[in-house]
Amino acid sequence: MEIHPLRELVYDQLHVSIYTDNESLGLAAAQEAARVIAQAVAERGVANLILATGNSQLSFLRALRNLPGIPWSAVNVFHMDEYLHLKPGHPASFPLFLRRHLLDHVPVGYFFPVPGHADEVETACRGYELLLRAHSADLCCLGIGENGHLAFNDPPVADFDDPVWVKVVALEEASRRQQVGEGHFGSLDEVPTHAITLTIPALRSARRMLCMVPEKRKATAVRRALLEPIHPTCPASILRQTPHAHLYVDLESAAEIL
Numbered sequence: 001m002e003i004h005p006l007r008e009l010v011y012d013q014l015h016v017s018i019y020t021d022n023e024s025l026g027l028a029a030a031q032e033a034a035r036v037i038a039q040a041v042a043e044r045g046v047a048n049l050i051l052a053t054g055n056s057q058l059s060f061l062r063a064l065r066n067l068p069g070i071p072w073s074a075v076n077v078f079h080m081d082e083y084l085h086l087k088p089g090h091p092a093s094f095p096l097f098l099r100r101h102l103l104d105h106v107p108v109g110y111f112f113p114v115p116g117h118a119d120e121v122e123t124a125c126r127g128y129e130l131l132l133r134a135h136s137a138d139l140c141c142l143g144i145g146e147n148g149h150l151a152f153n154d155p156p157v158a159d160f161d162d163p164v165w166v167k168v169v170a171l172e173e174a175s176r177r178q179q180v181g182e183g184h185f186g187s188l189d190e191v192p193t194h195a196i197t198l199t200i201p202a203l204r205s206a207r208r209m210l211c212m213v214p215e216k217r218k219a220t221a222v223r224r225a226l227l228e229p230i231h232p233t234c235p236a237s238i239l240r241q242t243p244h245a246h247l248y249v250d251l252e253s254a255a256e257i258l
Helices: 022-044 055-066 094-103 121-134 173-181 200-204 216-227 235-241
Strands: 007-011 014-019 047-051 075-079 081-083 110-112 139-142 166-170 194-198 208-213 245-250
Touching: 014 022, 022 047, 022 055, 022 139, 022 208, 022 245, 055 094, 055 208, 075 094, 081 094, 094 110, 121 166, 121 194, 139 200, 200 235, 208 216, 208 235, 216 235, 216 245
Parallel strands: 014 245, 047 075, 047 139, 075 110, 139 208, 208 245
Antiparallel strands: 007 014, 081 194, 166 194
16 A cells, blocks of 8 residues: 655755654655665666665664565665674674664575674775675665764764765764664663764765654754755755655654644
8 A cells, every 4th residue: 555645845856755653654665665676676687775774764674574576686785884893793783783674584685784894994995885886776775863964974074075985984972872772782882983884975876865764853853954054064964955865754753844
């Protein structure tokens, strides 16, 4: 059954759809993602996806893995960030999150995890960038952080014109506190201080971008992204200059723009 939004808005070049709740948002975004995947496979025989992790993506990933007819064996999956040198097998690992919530449920063609444990980190970043460039992304599915970040492009380090696609970044405390608040770590001291992230140009290189942002705790970030100046102080504001992006929010996350 097709899910229809309560309201549809446009901010600059960004299409925004507002749904009743998190589950409706996730299903609607999953249905659109399935269409993008099917079109890519029909045209080129393969679909390349960049996927986000985090609690805001759970309803989307659950709906996506349960939709019938997706040609998963023709889908390659990348993801957008990983903590640097997190203990192997740590429950907060982003590749582990994707396995638990998607990859263990569907038979994708290939999964290319961000190399968070590489000995030569800069070499690993350049290698992952080459992989991304060789597998041009059809779809980037992401969220917005409580501080307005995209992937781990936090306000202090976000660069809309970054010359590289993959790099090491220091994490803003707000990002680290969000990970504690979502239950992935027991305290701030446990959260790594650095991560590898896809940069904003890498995320925007995808042919389509679907941005899923449910929950009340994201309402301020949504307002800032849509109503404040387009500036790295709110990295998500660049979505308003991304005509191939679509923002999905629910009534809770849209509370400050309604």
